[in-house]
Amino acid sequence: MLTLFKAQSIITMNPSMPRASAVLVRDDMILEVGEPEHMQPWLEDQEYTVDEQFADKIICPGFIDPHLHPSMAAVLLPMEFITAMRWKLPWGDIEPVTTAEAFDDRMQALNQAKAPGEPLFIWGYHQLWHGRMGKTRLHQVSEKRPIIVWHRSFHELYMNDAAMSMAGIDPAQIRPGMQIDIEQGHFFEVGLGFAINRLNPWILAPERYATGLQRLKQVVHHGGHTSIGDLATGLFNFDTEAQALAEQLEGDDVPFRTRLVVHGTRLTQGGRKPEEGPAMAEALLSHNSHRLSFARHIKLFSDGAFFSQLAQMQEPGYIDGHHGEWLAAPEELERHIRAYWQAGYQIHVHVTGDLGLELTLDILQKMQDEKPRFNHGFTFEHFGFSTPEQIRRIKALGAQVSANVYYLHELSDSYAKSGIGYERASQMARIGSCFAAGINTTIHSDFTMAPAEPLNSMWVAVTRQNHAGDVMGSTERLTQQQALEAITINAAHTIGLADITGSLRAGKRADFTVLNQDPLTCDPSTLRDIEIAATVFEGRVFPIE
Amino acid sequence: MSTGSASSRIKPITLIGGYLGAGKTTLINRLLSQPEVPAGTAVLVNDFGDINVDESLIRSDSHNGTIIGLSNGCICCSISDDLSQALDQLNTLPIAQVILETSGVAEPARVWQHCHYPGFSPKAIVAVVDAANYHQRSQDKYVGPLVKSQTAQADLLVVSKIELNSCFQLDSLTPQLTNRDTKLFETILGWQRNGAQGAYESSAPLLPIFSAQTWYQDSPISRDSIEASLTALDSSVQRIKGWIETEAGVMQVDKVGSSLSIKPLKHHTKPRVLGLVFIFHVDPNTDSQNNPLTGWALAKTAS
Numbered sequence: 001m002l003t004l005f006k007a008q009s010i011i012t013m014n015p016s017m018p019r020a021s022a023v024l025v026r027d028d029m030i031l032e033v034g035e036p037e038h039m040q041p042w043l044e045d046q047e048y049t050v051d052e053q054f055a056d057k058i059i060c061p062g063f064i065d066p067h068l069h070p071s072m073a074a075v076l077l078p079m080e081f082i083t084a085m086r087w088k089l090p091w092g093d094i095e096p097v098t099t100a101e102a103f104d105d106r107m108q109a110l111n112q113a114k115a116p117g118e119p120l121f122i123w124g125y126h127q128l129w130h131g132r133m134g135k136t137r138l139h140q141v142s143e144k145r146p147i148i149v150w151h152r153s154f155h156e157l158y159m160n161d162a163a164m165s166m167a168g169i170d171p172a173q174i175r176p177g178m179q180i181d182i183e184q185g186h187f188f189e190v191g192l193g194f195a196i197n198r199l200n201p202w203i204l205a206p207e208r209y210a211t212g213l214q215r216l217k218q219v220v221h222h223g224g225h226t227s228i229g230d231l232a233t234g235l236f237n238f239d240t241e242a243q244a245l246a247e248q249l250e251g252d253d254v255p256f257r258t259r260l261v262v263h264g265t266r267l268t269q270g271g272r273k274p275e276e277g278p279a280m281a282e283a284l285l286s287h288n289s290h291r292l293s294f295a296r297h298i299k300l301f302s303d304g305a306f307f308s309q310l311a312q313m314q315e316p317g318y319i320d321g322h323h324g325e326w327l328a329a330p331e332e333l334e335r336h337i338r339a340y341w342q343a344g345y346q347i348h349v350h351v352t353g354d355l356g357l358e359l360t361l362d363i364l365q366k367m368q369d370e371k372p373r374f375n376h377g378f379t380f381e382h383f384g385f386s387t388p389e390q391i392r393r394i395k396a397l398g399a400q401v402s403a404n405v406y407y408l409h410e411l412s413d414s415y416a417k418s419g420i421g422y423e424r425a426s427q428m429a430r431i432g433s434c435f436a437a438g439i440n441t442t443i444h445s446d447f448t449m450a451p452a453e454p455l456n457s458m459w460v461a462v463t464r465q466n467h468a469g470d471v472m473g474s475t476e477r478l479t480q481q482q483a484l485e486a487i488t489i490n491a492a493h494t495i496g497l498a499d500i501t502g503s504l505r506a507g508k509r510a511d512f513t514v515l516n517q518d519p520l521t522c523d524p525s526t527l528r529d530i531e532i533a534a535t536v537f538e539g540r541v542f543p544i545e
Numbered sequence: 546m547s548t549g550s551a552s553s554r555i556k557p558i559t560l561i562g563g564y565l566g567a568g569k570t571t572l573i574n575r576l577l578s579q580p581e582v583p584a585g586t587a588v589l590v591n592d593f594g595d596i597n598v599d600e601s602l603i604r605s606d607s608h609n610g611t612i613i614g615l616s617n618g619c620i621c622c623s624i625s626d627d628l629s630q631a632l633d634q635l636n637t638l639p640i641a642q643v644i645l646e647t648s649g650v651a652e653p654a655r656v657w658q659h660c661h662y663p664g665f666s667p668k669a670i671v672a673v674v675d676a677a678n679y680h681q682r683s684q685d686k687y688v689g690p691l692v693k694s695q696t697a698q699a700d701l702l703v704v705s706k707i708e709l710n711s712c713f714q715l716d717s718l719t720p721q722l723t724n725r726d727t728k729l730f731e732t733i734l735g736w737q738r739n740g741a742q743g744a745y746e747s748s749a750p751l752l753p754i755f756s757a758q759t760w761y762q763d764s765p766i767s768r769d770s771i772e773a774s775l776t777a778l779d780s781s782v783q784r785i786k787g788w789i790e791t792e793a794g795v796m797q798v799d800k801v802g803s804s805l806s807i808k809p810l811k812h813h814t815k816p817r818v819l820g821l822v823f824i825f826h827v828d829p830n831t832d833s834q835n836n837p838l839t840g841w842a843l844a845k846t847a848s
Contacts (some may be wrong), residue, residue: 190659193629329565
């Protein structure tokens with residue numbers, strides 16, 4: 001059975017035929033993209049239907065987020081969001097809450113809405129907007145209901161007395177000097193671990209985790225994605241994660257596929273040598289199902305978390321003189337990279353600071369000297385800070401970039417003022433230069449670090465507007481065409497799916513994202529507000545209400 | 546939820562820090578096989594992969610994935626990225642003290658903060674310094690600042706691989722020991738940061754306590770008088786090391802046991818700091834503040 005989809009316009013991301021008005025699909029595959037009158041040879045002697053439900057809409061290749069974390073998202077998504085930034089979630093838009101009073105009002109509203117006794121988990125608090133948090137403030141909301149407020153960074157949380165007694169935390173055990181301020185119900189650093197170990201029965205309860213993955217499925221669909229990359233499979237626990245993903249993200253009702261990229265150091269943890277890793281990763285390929293697939297990709301880590309200012313920076317470093325951190329000793333990172341490089345893998349390395357990038361570039365140079373490879377797809381993930389000289393090295397070494405451009409929106413203002421200064425803060429996510437150099441460049445959300453909304457990422461990349469409304473590093477802005485490439489074909493190349501998706505042409509899977517406005521010709525400031533009418537995954541329509 | 550009913554005592558944690566390859570694991574492997582390691586010592590390592598516990602020491606049936614029980618009554622536990630989980634797990638076991646191997650890229654001072662955990666308290670930071678590679682690593686573009694901070698934050702330095710570089714000198718007055726020191730393991734296990742003792746006072750001392758004191762020189766002194774005053778010190782002083790300025794130039798001072806050596810410094814560069822560090826043994830049955838240097842002649846001249 002053939003279906004002829006007609007649209008107001010089709011953006012193909014195939015440079016040889018950038019626009020069309022119809023796409024002909026058989027089952028899950030595109031037979032032809034172009035004009036209906038050219039498709040007659042396919043239609044003769046075959047049954048077909050003409051589908052005009054998108055006749056006044058724009059069809060794009062299905063969006064791809066090449067780097068997010070379903071398992072982490074599953075933990076977070078069952079919580080209530082109160083955030084300083086806008087988050088569009090399938091069950092309702094989260095409007096920005098930017099004052100302490102508004103935060104308290106929202107907590108109270110959630111408290112009123114919840115069934116008595118049910119614990120209230122809130123995520124998104126940040127002192128910059130929401131003022132000082134503490135137990136007394138939570139007690140003003142409720143002394144009876146357990147309330148747990150998670151910081152936006154995940155690195156700290158607050159609990160009221162009811163939550164502490166629910167979790168079995170005895171304040172008498174806590175002495176001064178610990179990373180717990182029991183008076184304020186504040187848990188941070190290893191004190192956070194103490195709290196989480198005791199909250200796990202609630203946070204990781206199987207039905208809650210399953211709910212979280214169901215919500216993730218909705219979020220991914222709502223954002224318009226038809227493919228995603230899980231860029232650290234095995235982050236928590238390999239077996240339980242793999243099983244939960246198979247249960248929740250496989251099946252006819254799932255409107256996207258997931259490329260699973262294994263967390264390399266977790267894979268060989270517990271006494272295995274890095275050199276054993278490629279064979280272990282290879283064995284995972286036999287678990288591949290229709291929507292969930294491993295490939296010869298591996299994820300490794302260089303320097304610390306961007307949101308915590310632990311990115312490793314070259315001189316002159318951070319204004320306050322603190323240093324970032326290495327997530328692995330440089331020698332260990334090199335040993336892991338070598339093992340997978342020699343085995344022909346595509347290697348994805350988490351890099352946040354320009355020193356982390358420099359180290360990883362030095363290692364890549366060494367690999368090229370030892371065993372030259374073409375088309376190796378080595379990818380710098382996150383790509384917070386970089387220098388123009390490093391862009392040339394990335395190009396020369398044949399690597400590619402997957403950037404979290406949202407850093408610029410949320411953090412460039414505060415990092416300019418209290419991190420590294422305006423010059424470098426304004427040039428984070430230097431992706432205009434990457435496009436100019438001809439580097440394959442994509443953008444991602446690292447959800448839940450940023451909203452899983454490709455149109456929002458596209459909007460940041462095109463406007464480079466931060467939350468304060470300032471345009472940061474205007475020459476690094478992408479064109480709308482480049483930004484759309486970033487979330488479609490370039491993303492497909494990055495996670496090894498370009499042979500089946502990322503653009504619309506004969507032979508690829510029929511993966512579409514259907515929009516109400518044209519993202520290439522609209523006013524750039526409206527990009528993130530474009531409504532998504534539906535996605536089509538492998539020929540099947542999944543409407544978005 | 547376990548909240549540590551097995552032992553209500555606060556358990557001290559000795560941190561073993563140092564960069565990747567410095568010799569932390571070798572030190573811990575050797576330490577685990579020492580007769581003086583008391584039963585009830587828990588060793589926390591990053592990954593069992595590197596720990597080479599003698600098979601004969603492992604109690605069969607005791608390996609549950611993250612914990613290995615040893616026949617000498619010690620246990621070995623892997624951290625796998627989450628110190629809080631490992632400590633919560635240890636809190637349910639009858640242990641008396643913890644040796645924690647930090648990750649090679651950890652700043653020990655940060656891990657020290659993490660050891661202020663319910664049921665535990667940090668006791669000392671011991672950093673392993675690799676005589677063969679330290680100087681090169683401390684200048685490294687990527688890890689130089691980290692490697693320097695690891696030694697700067699330590700209470701006690703253990704210089705490893707001294708046989709590969711016998712003239713290794715670390716320009717620092719932090720107390721230093723090498724593999725050649727007798728009582729190395731006793732000293733490591735007994736080391737206690739000044740002021741740290743109050744935190745776990747409910748725990749009876751497990752071993753003799755070792756401590757150190759640093760004396761900074763502010764004006765030149767005659768060679769004879771320093772020699773006389775050092776010779777007169779109490780025998781509880783195990784080790785003295787440092788640099789002092791005399792009328793005859795800068796001297797390097799080394800006292801191991803009863804043999805004292807004071808000789809002109811051969812290096813052409815003058816050390817950044819002048820002074821002496823004393824490592825001494827404190828009788829736990831007496832006031833721990835009462836150290837053998839209190840009555841030392843030169844202590845009075847120190848500011």
